[in-house]
Amino acid sequence: MRKTRLTGTHNDKDKSGREHNSSFHSFVSLSVCALTVIAVTGGCKLAGAEKHKVYAASENESSSLYSEDVDYGLPSGIAGVVSGVNATPAAGSTVNRIGISCDDVIVGQRVRKVTSSAVEMNVSESMATTVDTFDAKVVSASSSAKLMSDEDYENLLQIVEAEAGTEDLKGRILVANVIMNRVKYPEFPDNATDVIWQYIDGVAQFSPIADGRISEVVPSDETKEAVKQALEGVDYSDGALFFIQRSAAAKNNIQWFDKNLKKLFKHGVHEFYTYPEAAQQ
Incomplete structure (x- = not known):
């Protein structure tokens, strides 16, 4: 128990x-x-x-907050430039900023007002000046004898080769100078092709046109170089509008030259002439 x-x-x-x-x-x-x-x-x-980090220095709430798991597409090229211009505060405007760019926002951080110091961009005057300058250059270029079509260039090569194919480089440049002087002179056509192929009172102005030699020649490298230099501004002509090879010219042509024109100089086989009034100018 x-x-x-x-x-x-x-x-x-x-x-x-x-x-x-x-x-x-x-x-x-x-x-x-x-x-x-x-x-x-x-x-x-x-x-x-x-x-969810918050970044400051943005002008609106939607662009101030972002999540790291969100993919944001950024504009590039012209779109980027336009976007940047649109996002830039206007000159003298005031915006609210929290911290500085790309700072994490701290709770209780003070908001400060920043006045944009950007200068208002006014391109109207400079743009107008640029356009006016460009227009002036275009007008000048269009009236210049150096501006020509492919057809003008090819005809210029042919006439220089036909008239001065046996001359030195300067002699070829001189023939090209005469053609271009005529293009600029009011009495003659305003393009190289019409100057070269011009007939006055049924008479061709250049003998290779009359006898067909202009179509038979092949421009040499020296002729191409001569034309190139003439178009770039090399000019030995003193304003000559005519040239003649006395040994190959008809007697009546020689008489007309002696009576109506002023002789300037001779180079190679050619004598170069112009109108008396043109020589005075």
């Missing part, structure tokens, strides 16, 4: 101890779970805060 009671009392104490240990373990487990939940929640908040 005594052993039985002792055994029962011992069992009651063991049961009470096990219940106490169980409560302690439950408390510890709950505490650990609570700490885990707090840590996970705080980490999520921190991660969310880091993910």
Whole structure:
């Protein structure tokens, strides 16, 4: 009987101890779970805060906030220039800025007003001047004897070769000079082809036109160089409008030259002439 009671009392104490240990373990487990939940929640908040960074120095709220997981397309080329001009504050305007460009916004950071120091861009006057200058150059170029079509250039090569194919470089340049002088002179056509192929009172102005030699010759490299230099401004002609090779010219042509024109000089086989009034000018 005594052993039985002792055994029962011992069992009651063991049961009470096990219940106490169980409560302690439950408390510890709950505490650990609570700490885990707090840590996970705080980490999520921190991660969310880091993910959504806010950058300052923008003129509107939509362009001030961005998420790193969003892909923003940036305009390039002319679109980029236009976008930049449109985004630039007008001269003298005031904008609100938080921090400086590309700074992370800090909670409680003061907002400061910045007055744009950009100078208003006015290109109307300079653009008008540029256009006027360009127009003047175009008009000058269009009236210049050096501006010619492919047909004019080819005919100029042919007449220089036919008239001065046996002359030196200067002699060939001189023939090209006479053609170009006529293009600029009011009495003659205003392009090289018409000057070369002109007939006055049924008479061709150049003998290679009359006898057909202009179509038979092939311009040499020296002739091409002579024409190139003449078109670039090399001029030995003193304003000559005529030339003649006395040894090959008809007598009546020589007489007309001597009577109506003023002789300037001779080079190679050719003598160069102009109108008396042109020589005075």
